[in-house]
Amino acid sequence: MTPAHKDLLQEMQIYAPTAPSAESLMEWMAKRLHEKMTRYNWTGFYLVDPADPGYLIVGPYAGSFTPNARIPLNTGLCGAAATSGKVVVVQDVSTDPRYLAGSSLVKSEIVVPIFVNKKLAGELDIESYFADTFTKPEQEFVEICANVIADYMGRKK
Numbered sequence: 001m002t003p004a005h006k007d008l009l010q011e012m013q014i015y016a017p018t019a020p021s022a023e024s025l026m027e028w029m030a031k032r033l034h035e036k037m038t039r040y041n042w043t044g045f046y047l048v049d050p051a052d053p054g055y056l057i058v059g060p061y062a063g064s065f066t067p068n069a070r071i072p073l074n075t076g077l078c079g080a081a082a083t084s085g086k087v088v089v090v091q092d093v094s095t096d097p098r099y100l101a102g103s104s105l106v107k108s109e110i111v112v113p114i115f116v117n118k119k120l121a122g123e124l125d126i127e128s129y130f131a132d133t134f135t136k137p138e139q140e141f142v143e144i145c146a147n148v149i150a151d152y153m154g155r156k157k
Contacts, residue, residue: 005141008036012148022153027060029145033126034062039133040126042102045114045149046071046078047122056082059122065103067125076100081111081123089139091132107131110139112146116153124149 001009011032019025026045033043044061049070056071056078073079080098081088088111093099099109106127114122124146128134134142 001137001141004036005137008032009141009144012145016148016152019152022149023060025152026149029149030060030062033145039128039130041105041129042067042125042127044125045122046082046125048082048120056123063127065105067102068100071100077109077111078123078125081113082120085113085115085120087112087139087143089134091134102127105129108133110134110142112143114146114150114153116150121150121153 012029015028016025019028030043030045033040042061042063042065044063044067045059046056047059049055049057054073056073058067058069061067071078073082077088077090077096077098077100090096090099091108093106093109106129108128108131110126112124113120114124124142126142
């Protein structure tokens with residue numbers, strides 16, 4: 001793990017217990033990840049739509065483009081992560097037919113499902129304008145970030 005990863009995780013451990021809501025924690029996390037991780041050009045959360053659990057709706061995010069607002073669970077890398085329950089990492093989105101473009105500048109993406117009480121609640125989605133951004137250490141870092149949100153949501157239920 002890099003010093004930047006360690007610093008951000010330390011910040012999260014300090015902020016998370018005092019966050020007033022899951023949404024405020026997600027807003028804070030998206031902003032900090034976008035600011036501190038130079039290759040993270042869009043960082044945000046998709047949440048299971050409470051009105052229609054067959055869809056993900058955009059939650060708090062920070063980044064240089066407007067994301068897809070609503071994604072069916074059978075569509076895109078976000079849908080693939082949601083339906084499989086597994087992390088999806090694509091180092092070159094031009095090679096993956098599942099990629100649902102938010103911006104033509106995006107080269108790589110990681111999507112980490114967030115489970116609360118063994119039920120999909122949402123996911124952390126990070127997109128980069130650089131290919132090969134999400135190495136194994138980056139994936140581990142993003143998974144820890146998603147777990148911070150999952151733990152918070154699990155405590156607040």
